[in-house]
Amino acid sequence: MNIKSNIVAILGTGVWGSALGAIAKSNSHDIRFWSHRGTDSLESIVKDAVIVLSAVSMKGVMATIAKLKKLNLSSDKIIVTATKGLDPETTRTPSQIWQAAFPDNPVVVLSGPNLSKEIARGLPAATVVASNDLAAAEKVQDIFASDTFRVYVNQDPIGTELGGTLKNVIAIASGVCDGMNLGTNAKAALLTRALPEMIRIGTHLGASGETFFGLSGLGDLIATCDSPLSRNYQVGYGLAQDKTLEQILAELEGTAEGVNTTNVLIKIADMETIAVPIARQVHRLLRGKITPVEAIQALMERDLKPEFCDIEFEITNE
Ligand SMILES: NC(=O)C1=CN([C@@H]2O[C@H](COP(=O)(O)OP(=O)(O)OC[C@H]3O[C@@H](n4cnc5c(N)ncnc54)[C@H](O)[C@@H]3O)[C@@H](O)[C@H]2O)C=CC1
Numbered sequence: 001m002n003i004k005s006n007i008v009a010i011l012g013t014g015v016w017g018s019a020l021g022a023i024a025k026s027n028s029h030d031i032r033f034w035s036h037r038g039t040d041s042l043e044s045i046v047k048d049a050v051i052v053l054s055a056v057s058m059k060g061v062m063a064t065i066a067k068l069k070k071l072n073l074s075s076d077k078i079i080v081t082a083t084k085g086l087d088p089e090t091t092r093t094p095s096q097i098w099q100a101a102f103p104d105n106p107v108v109v110l111s112g113p114n115l116s117k118e119i120a121r122g123l124p125a126a127t128v129v130a131s132n133d134l135a136a137a138e139k140v141q142d143i144f145a146s147d148t149f150r151v152y153v154n155q156d157p158i159g160t161e162l163g164g165t166l167k168n169v170i171a172i173a174s175g176v177c178d179g180m181n182l183g184t185n186a187k188a189a190l191l192t193r194a195l196p197e198m199i200r201i202g203t204h205l206g207a208s209g210e211t212f213f214g215l216s217g218l219g220d221l222i223a224t225c226d227s228p229l230s231r232n233y234q235v236g237y238g239l240a241q242d243k244t245l246e247q248i249l250a251e252l253e254g255t256a257e258g259v260n261t262t263n264v265l266i267k268i269a270d271m272e273t274i275a276v277p278i279a280r281q282v283h284r285l286l287r288g289k290i291t292p293v294e295a296i297q298a299l300m301e302r303d304l305k306p307e308f309c310d311i312e313f314e315i316t317n318e
């Protein structure tokens, strides 16, 4: 599909960084991996790269940026962020942090329903690359698109990023739902009511509401909330088996960003007085304040209300 080979630096060699690197490599690009635990210097990895893609978990974003800042990154390099998290100190998204650190570089968000183990097996998937700089997003689209990985562009980086980030909180709730065998009706109600909750927070933070109905919102919500491959889902499932959070995290392979994201989300909701009933129960559950049964009860016994009363959005694209 691609004719010209580009040098792509992938920062973070966890499962997602590795899967993304493999996609670009299969498109004949020259991939250079960097890990904070490895021996290669960051400078040598990013030196000739056209794209610097960060797939480090949220806890590594600030440290990685601090290292890159020392290297005087040239402003023509496109920074791609694939992290799905929120900074606990500032509540900012990774793309906001990257853009503030590198104001002259194009920053592109890559997010979608992308369970890395399925992608690593070459199963078909789609994703979104979003940026205020459309040409940069299209360049990233060109580098990663393949006949098994369909890449769409859009110009709402914050909405695209928040879809992938906020759904992790709901994936924990969904794991609880399945772990307690609450049935398909309960799951459908949970996911459907979660979407306006994500939209309320997202639009407050500057996202466009319609983005949440696309691949990076609804799409990722469905993928993550319905798959035992999701680490966030696994956290919820474990809680429903009466395991402690510490025990679950000790057994977990990789990062469950939803645990930190729930704390940050509740911090934002409390500061801005935004209703997030499902996330609030997830927060209480993670902190051991309530049991899964009490969380369900709390959600079912809320005051009755009209279904559509508190979000406004418009779908404009075909
Ligand atoms: N695995 C998946 O299916 C997907 C994951 N993501 C997101 O991508 C990010 C990474 O996910 P995974 O690869 O699954 O996680 P992982 O746990 O497998 O890898 C985390 C990566 O972050 C790096 N890291 C951690 N602390 C660091 C630090 N202080 N400095 C520099 N690097 C550090 C680790 O070395 C590792 O490369 C997460 O935000 C996740 O939500 C997004 C889409 C799909």
Ligand SMILES: O=C(CO)COP(=O)(O)O
Pocket: 084, 112, 113, 114, 115, 116, 164, 168, 171, 220, 223, 224, 229, 230, 231, 232, 233, 255, 256, 257
């Ligand atoms: O973001 C993901 C799928 O799009 C991966 O989900 P987990 O981080 O819960 O494994």
